[in-house]
Amino acid sequence: MTQSKKYDFRIEQEDSSWTVDIISRVTSRTVVVSKSQSGFATEAEAKTWAEDEVSKFLKRHNLNEQQKRRARKIEDEKRVSMKSKPEEELEEKPNEDQED
Numbered sequence: 001m002t003q004s005k006k007y008d009f010r011i012e013q014e015d016s017s018w019t020v021d022i023i024s025r026v027t028s029r030t031v032v033v034s035k036s037q038s039g040f041a042t043e044a045e046a047k048t049w050a051e052d053e054v055s056k057f058l059k060r061h062n063l064n065e066q067q068k069r070r071a072r073k074i075e076d077e078k079r080v081s082m083k084s085k086p087e088e089e090l091e092e093k094p095n096e097d098q099e100d
Contacts, residue, residue, distance in 0.1 A: 007034070007057045009050035011043060018046040022053050 040046035
């Protein structure tokens with residue numbers, strides 16, 4: 001397991017089956033099991049599943065993707081709020097003539 005990765009996996013053999021733990025590094029010394037799956041017949045199956053799950057975690061937790069989702073959400077909220085405003089507020093009110 002590489003020390004610098006935020007998400008990685010750990011494969012362990014239990015009797016005749018294999019167990020995979022997807023782990024998240026919290027600090028340099030602390031890791032948390034984010035997801036676990038057991039019952040794989042071979043180590044190759046377990047490794048394939050683990051690599052796929054780690055790639056899903058990375059995609060889900062990618063900062064650029066998160067920023068894009070937030071920007072889309074803000075744009076959608078702006079569109080909805082513009083549609084819900086009454087027409088009177090959207091139209092400019094004419095300036096009243098003031099006499100000196």
